[in-house]
Amino acid sequence: MRRLVGSRIVVTGASRGIGRALAEALGDEGAALVLTATTVEHIAPVAESLGAEALALDLRDSESIQSAASAAARLGRVDVLVNNAGLLGVRAPLSDYPMDVWRDVMSVSVDGTLEFTQALLPSVADGGAIINVTSGAAGRPSWGAYGVSRLAINGLTQMLRAELVDRDIRCVAINPGGVRTEMRAAAYPDEDPLTVPDPKERLEPFVAVAAGEDPGWFVEAKDWSS
Numbered sequence: 468m469r470r471l472v473g474s475r476i477v478v479t480g481a482s483r484g485i486g487r488a489l490a491e492a493l494g495d496e497g498a499a500l501v502l503t504a505t506t507v508e509h510i511a512p513v514a515e516s517l518g519a520e521a522l523a524l525d526l527r528d529s530e531s532i533q534s535a536a537s538a539a540a541r542l543g544r545v546d547v548l549v550n551n552a553g554l555l556g557v558r559a560p561l562s563d564y565p566m567d568v569w570r571d572v573m574s575v576s577v578d579g580t581l582e583f584t585q586a587l588l589p590s591v592a593d594g595g596a597i598i599n600v601t602s603g604a605a606g607r608p609s610w611g612a613y614g615v616s617r618l619a620i621n622g623l624t625q626m627l628r629a630e631l632v633d634r635d636i637r638c639v640a641i642n643p644g645g646v647r648t649e650m651r652a653a654a655y656p657d658e659d660p661l662t663v664p665d666p667k668e669r670l671e672p673f674v675a676v677a678a679g680e681d682p683g684w685f686v687e688a689k690d691w692s693s
C-alpha cells in the first residue's frame with residue numbers, strides 16, 4: 468500500500484542530490500509534490516518527470532522566499548515541509564573562516580530556512596510535519612559555517628517542535644549520513660564517490676515521518692529500523 472496518497476509535500480533543494488532522490492521516493496509513495504530549486508530551469512525537469520509542481524526558491528532572497536511560500540500556499544494545504552536545501556561553503560577553522568562565505572552559508576541554511584518555514588507555517592496542516600535535513604558535521608571542528616549551520620538546524624528543530632506542540636506538528640531533524648552527491652564530492656574531493664552510499668539508501672526515515680511516525684526530534688538515518 469502506498470503510504471502518502473493524499474499528502475502534499477514541499478521539498479526544498481530537489482533539483483539534485485538528496486532532495487531529488489527524496490522527491491522520487493515520496494512520489495513513489497503517492498505524495499503530491501511541490502519541489503524547489505534556485506531557478507525554475509533547475510527544478511522543471513525533475514518536477515516534470517515526477518508530475519510535480521516546480522517553484523523557484525532562492526533562500527538568500529526574502530522576496531523569493533515570500534513569493535515561493537505564497538505560490539505553495541495557493542496550491543493548498545501542506546502536510547509536510549522538508550527543509551533540505553543547504554550550502555557547504557568551505558571547510559576551514561572558525562579562526563580563519565572567510566566571512567563572505569560565512570554570511571552566504573548562514574543566509575541560505577539558517578536565515579532563509581527559518582524564513583521559508585515561517586512563511587509556509589500557516590499552510591502546514593495541524594498534525595503535519597516539518598523535516599529538517601541535518602548532518603553529522605554539526606559542531607565538527609574545521610567545518611566552519613556548515614558545522615554551525617547544522618547546529619542551528621538542530622536547535623531550530625527542537626525549538627519549533629516545542630512551540631508547535633499544540634498544533635501536533637512533528638518537527639524532526641534527520642541526518643542522512645554521508646551520501647553520494649555534489650555536496651559530498653565538494654567536501655571530500657579525494658574520496659572515490661563509489662565508496663559512498665547512494666542517497667536512496669537513507670530515505671526510509673523521511674518517508675516514515677512524512678507518513679505519520681514520530682521518532683522524536685532527531686534521527687540518524689543509518690540506524691533507522693521500523
Ligand SMILES: NC(=O)c1ccc[n+]([C@@H]2O[C@H](COP(=O)([O-])OP(=O)(O)OC[C@H]3O[C@@H](n4cnc5c(N)ncnc54)[C@H](OP(=O)(O)O)[C@@H]3O)[C@@H](O)[C@H]2O)c1
Nearest residue numbers: 480481482484485504505525526552553602645646648650
Ligand atoms: N551529501 C551528504 O553527504 C550530506 C550529509 C548530511 C547532510 N546533508 C545535507 O543534505 C542536504 C542536501 O545536500 P546534498 O548533498 O543533496 O546537496 P547538493 O547536491 O549540493 O544539492 C543542494 C540543493 O540545494 C539547492 N540550493 C542551493 N543553494 C540554494 C539557495 N540559495 N536557495 C535554495 N536552494 C538552494 C540546490 O538547488 P540548485 O540546483 O538551484 O543550486 C540543490 O537542489 C543539505 O542540507 C546538506 O547539508 C548532506
